[in-house]
Amino acid sequence: MADVLRRAAGAVDGPGAGAPSDRRTGGLGRLGRRGRRHQSHLLFLLPALAYMVAFFGYPVVKNVVMGFQHYTTATFYSGRAPWAGLANYRAVVSSSVFDKALLNTALFTVGSIAGQFLTGLAVAVFFRRRFPLNGVLRSLLLLPWLVPLIVSSTVWRWILDQDNGVLNRFLGDLHLVQDRPGWLTSTSLALIAVIGVNIWIGIPFNVAILYGGLQDIPEELYEAAALDGATGWRAFRYVTWPLLRPVVAVVLVLGVVYTVKVLDVILGLTGGGPANATQTIASQSYQLSFQQFDFGQGAALGNILIAVSLVFAVLYLRANRRAVEL
Template sequence: MTTVTTDTPVKPQPGIPLETQPRRTKGSALRWLFVAPALVYMLAFFGYPLVRNVIMSFQHYTPQTFFTGKAPFNGFDNWTAVFNNPLFTDSLWHTLVFTVGSLLGQFTLGLMLAVFFARRFRLSGFVRAVLLLPWLVPMVVSSVVWRKLLDQDTGVINTLLMNLHLTDHAVPWLSSPSVALLSAILVNIWVGIPFNMVILYGGLQEIPRELYEAASLDGAGPWRTFRSITLPQLRPVVTVVLVLGFMSTIKILDLILALTGGGPADSTQTLGTVTYQLSFQQLDFGQGAVVGNILILVSAIFAVFYLRANRSDFGQGK
C-alpha cells in the first residue's frame, strides 16, 4: 500500500528569497534575546522608580504612609507649594550658576591639561597619574578636606594668602553668602578636572598626526592649528564630556552637603539639596518628588536638545 504525503507549499514573501526568511526570523529573535536583560534592567531600576516618583508627586505622602499604605491623591497641591516656595526659586538660580560655572572651569582647564600632556615629555605619565587623585578620592572626603582648607580662621588657604600679602584679612570662603557658592564651584572644578582631562586626552590621541603635519607645511600657527584641526576633530568627544558633566553636576548633592550644608543663609542650596531637605529632613516626600521630577526633566531636556544639535557627530545627517 502506497501512502502519498502532501506538504503545503510555503509562500515566499515578495522580493525576499525563501531560504533567507527562517534565518532572518531566527536572527531577529536572537537579537531581542540579547537585548532583553538590558531592557528588564532599565525597566526595573529606572522605569519603575521614575513612574513611582511621578505618581508620588501627586500624593500626600508622609512617614505614616509607610505603615498604613495610604497616600491620598491631592492633585497639584505639592506642585503649587513647591513653586510658591522662595527657596525653590533661589535653588533653581543657584543650580544654574553652579552648573554653568563648574562646566566652564572643568572643561577649560581639562582641555588645557589634555593639550599639554599630548606633547610627550619625561614623567608625563607620572604627573597625569597624580592629577587623577581628585577624581579617585570620594566626593565626601574631598569636601571635608576642602572645608578644613577654606576655614576662615584656621584654613591653610587664608594663611597662605595673608603670608603672601595678597589679602590683609581672612576671606570668609564658606561663611559669607556672597562667597560660599563661588567656593563650592571652585571645589567642584577641582574635582572634575581629571575626568575632563582623561576623556579629552583620549580624544586627542585619535586625531591623525598627518593633519598636524599638513598644517605645519601650510604654515599654520599653533592657535590656527588648534582652532581648525583640534577642536573640529574633538567635537564628538566634547559632546560626551559636556553631557556627562552636566548630568553629574546638576544633581550634585554630597559635595554641597559636606562642604556647606546648603548654607550660609541657603546661599548654596541647589535642586539636589532642596530635594534632600524636603524628603529627608521635612519628611514631605510628595514635595520632594516634585523637585526630583523637575531635576529629571531639566536633565532630559538638556540631553535631548544637545544631542539633537550635535547628532551629525554621531554619523547622522542634519
C-alpha cells in the same frame, strides 16, 4: 518497461522539476534559523532590560507619581497617599527658597562647566605633547575623579575652614589676606568656594574625554597646516577646534546633565547654607524629602530636575548622532 516510463516522465518534467519545493523548504529553514537567532538575542537582552526597569524605570515612575501625592512618613504605615494634583508643584515653585535655589543651580552649573571645560581643555592640549612622566602625571590627574565625592568634600571643608584651614594659613603666611575669609560661612564666598571644589572634581573627566578626542586628530594635518603658516594658536583654531567640536558637544552636554543634579559636594561643604547661599534644586529636594519628610514636594522638585536633565539628554543624543555621522 517501468524504467523506460520513469525516464520518459523525467524527461518531460525536466531536471529542475523538484527545485521550487526545495527552494521553499530552504527558505523556511533560513527563516526558522533567523527567528531562533532573533529569540536568542532577546534572551541575552532580558537581564539588562530587567535591570533597567527595576533600578531605573521603576524609581523614575514612582518619583513622578509621588510628585502628585501627599506622600509623608505616615504613608509608609498606612499605605495611603492622597492625590494632590499640582499642589506640590505650586508649593515648591511659590516657596521663598525656590527662586534662590533656581538661580544658584544655574550659576553653579554654568560656573562649574565653564571652569571644568576650559581647564580640562588646556590640560588635555598640554598633555598632547611628549615629555617625560607624561603618562604618570595623566594617571595622577584621575585621582580627584576616583575619590568618593563625600570624601573629597570633607577634605576640602577642612582646607577651606576659616580658622584652621590650610588655605587661609597659606594666604596669611604670604600676606595676601589680612583677615581670614570665611570661604564656607560667608554668603558672598560660599557659592564661589563650592563651584571651585566642583571644578576640581570635574577636571579629570574633561581631560580624559578631550585628550581622547585630541589623539584621534592625525599629525599630518598639523604638518600640512604648518606648511601654510598655521602654528600655535592658529593651528588650534583652524585644525584642533573644528575636528574636536563633536567631542566638545558631548562633553558639555554630559557635564550639564551631571552637574545640575550634584548633591554630595554641597551637602559635604555647606549643606545648602549659609542662609541658602548655596541652596540648589537638588539640595532643596533632599531637605524636603529627608529632613522635613515631605516626600511629595521633594519628588516634585526631583521631577523638575528630571525634566531639565531630559532636555539635555536629548541634546546629547543628537550631538552623539551628529558626531557619529561626521
